[in-house]
Amino acid sequence: MKILKRLLKIVFALIGVFFLTIIITLWVDSFGTSYLRIDMTDQTSNNSYLISNVNIVPMHQDTVLVNKMVHIKEGVIITIADTIEVKGIEIIDAKNKYLTPGLIDMHVHVWDRYELGLYLSNGVTAVRNLWGMPMHLRIKEDVINDLIISPAFFTTGPKLTGPEFIGDDNFNLNNPTEAKEKVISYKSQGYDLIKTYYGLDKEIFDAVIEQAKISEMDIVAHPSQKVPFSYHLNSRIKSIEHAEEIVQQPLHFVLDTLKLRPIVDSISRSKHTSYCPTITVFNNIYQMMVNDSILDSESLEYMNPLIKKVDSKKQFERWFTAKQENPGTVDRIKKQHDFHITIVKKLHEAGATIVCGTDAGIGVTLPGFSIHKEMAFYKEAGLSNYEVLKTATVNASKTHSIMNQLGTIEEGKIANLLLVNTNPLVDLSTLENPTCVFVKGRKLNRETLDSYNEKAKNRKNLIASALMYFENLIIER
16 A cells, blocks of 8 residues: 555656646746847837828728828827827838838748747738737737737637548547537637638538538638539638649649639639738648758748647658659649649639638748748739739738738728838849838837847747647547
């Protein structure tokens, strides 16, 4: 009996040490991103001022409003005019630079709070996170309560898949009743949107759509192969993800523009559903195949260490092996990427609404930096600079009603803005290095933004990230 009691004491002591270690690890990780906390005594807390001598790219029309003033009060755009007089308020001289809406990345996977700074440093002032976990609800709450500097944060719940699509990153739905219960649960937990994924048959999908309508939740669809592609044009589905899914599902990997045409026409006729191509993430397969040292590149130092160690490595090994087994795979991937450019071109010509998303946070697709690569692909597809910028501003903001206060520079809109050196309607690259980023009116200068990059580089939070992921597995299972 004494031996048993001693063993129990040892077990309880080890359990205590284990949980204490978890608490300390998460506390240290939280301290590591303390630079994002809002200190109401410092200058970044000032969200009321005038901006003078500024050229405005409003994005609800293709124009530049020259030499204007903007009054921002408590993070909201109050007045835009030639002359504004407000007593006792700070005046920021823009020195004839250009003011644009902040960029919106409509398809990201956020793994830690360091990435929030990476998005801001690249001019991304709103993100739509498409793989929800409990940690994302905590980020969302802190953003809403103005506790941290962050892009506006919108998130789906965990991915909903069919019963046979097994994976620790999916929630498998087995019947319509379970589907409805999950939508209700995600709404009550605080998730903004529903994400549907592979393997949903018509019966289960119908249940998700029905309950999403009742619960007033929009759906973001990674197309399911169990229903026709046109099924995803339901009015409750506000965007369809990935150009590659058009190739893989309705086209069955046949790169044929004639067969593409009716698919594009059906999407363009659906005025309530946008398309999010995420060309960058597929192009990065090609980049991995032509660069054997990509995992050791400096750019990968910005990836979350858990993702880099697991997902980045896994994807690289998969495509390296495919290349070794069949060298023609490299050319096949490149041709499919080129066809994705054609898809964007045809969607645009048909009048479909395109929204900019990168799938950042998986493989070797970098948070923040990747949006500029994505927009460059849209430019390659034939969109004008204004049309490209629309995909990451006004188009994105119109996708969901909860995002309507973003995306343009108009009176009454939230002051999520970029100040850049030159006119982006002439040179999109100016967006890569904004002089200032405004988040809910709070001004972040270039020095601060550069510091966000440095703090995220080679961060040592692998264990903390694993614990966050483990938390999701426990809760969702």
